[in-house]
Amino acid sequence: AQTVTQSQPEMSVQEAETVTLSCTYDTSESDYYLFWYKQPPSRQMILVIRQEAYKQQNATENRFSVNFQKAAKSFSLKISDSQLGDAAMYFCAYRRNTGNQFYFGTGTSLTVIP
Amino acid sequence: KAGVTQTPRYLIKTRGQQVTLSCSPISGHRSVSWYQQTPGQGLQFLFEYFSETQRNKGNFPGRFSGRQFSNSRSEMNVSTLELGDSALYLCASSTDREKGYTFGSGTRLTVV
Numbered sequence: 001a002q003t004v005t006q007s008q009p010e011m012s013v014q015e016a017e018t019v020t021l022s023c024t025y026d027t028s029e030s031d032y033y034l035f036w037y038k039q040p041p042s043r044q045m046i047l048v049i050r051q052e053a054y055k056q057q058n059a060t061e062n063r064f065s066v067n068f069q070k071a072a073k074s075f076s077l078k079i080s081d082s083q084l085g086d087a088a089m090y091f092c093a094y095r096r097n098t099g100n101q102f103y104f105g106t107g108t109s110l111t112v113i114p
Numbered sequence: 115k116a117g118v119t120q121t122p123r124y125l126i127k128t129r130g131q132q133v134t135l136s137c138s139p140i141s142g143h144r145s146v147s148w149y150q151q152t153p154g155q156g157l158q159f160l161f162e163y164f165s166e167t168q169r170n171k172g173n174f175p176g177r178f179s180g181r182q183f184s185n186s187r188s189e190m191n192v193s194t195l196e197l198g199d200s201a202l203y204l205c206a207s208s209t210d211r212e213k214g215y216t217f218g219s220g221t222r223l224t225v226v
Binding site: 035037042043044045046047050091099100101102103104105106107 | 117145147149156157159162164169170172202204206214215216217218219220222
């Protein structure tokens with residue numbers, strides 16, 4: 001069974017600083033997708049970044065980047081130059097390549113300190 | 115373009131009642147998935163519909179059901195509500211599995 005673990009229930013970062021959110025997962029599949037979603041108080045889940053498991057290069061989207069370690073089954077999110085608008089709940093998620101179901105971690109609540 | 119629209123945003127029901135939640139996907143999206151989010155269990159997959167057919171179902175009792183219409187709009191129904199059904203119900207739509215999913219803002223269901 002696929003499981004996703006986020007070991008940091010809460011994190012805080014000073015505005016303009018860098019923070020890294022951790023995520024590990026367990027799967028026997030070789031082809032899959034990994035995601036980071038952001039859920040602000042508006043409740044909508046917003047896609048932050050996506051990584052295909054077959055790609056060795058780490059995905060990057062502006063200030064957001066990942067450190068994908070396939071052998072270690074680790075998928076951390078780095079937020080650079082943190083902004084007040086980055087404050088939200090962040091969920092790591094896994095999906096099989098042939099599947100349509102997301103498996104989510106328990107989330108990390110990120111606070112950005114002005 | 116319009117996003118995924120879920121109605122209503124908030125709902126209060128009494129134990130034993132039934133409820134229907136609605137999800138209108140982004141235009142052109144044929145896949146609609148539903149998730150339940152609770153503080154205790156986190157985000158759990160309910161089911162997915164594609165072209166009016168249920169493709170996959172999560173581990174929920176038969177009280178939870180859904181359907182999809184020819185215009186891709188989807189509804190989920192929960193019968194004989196229990197206190198534990200109180201949750202945020204999120205809907206997500208997609209054109210296909212490769213392109214990723216867009217989530218709505220959810221319906222907050224409170225069962226009293």
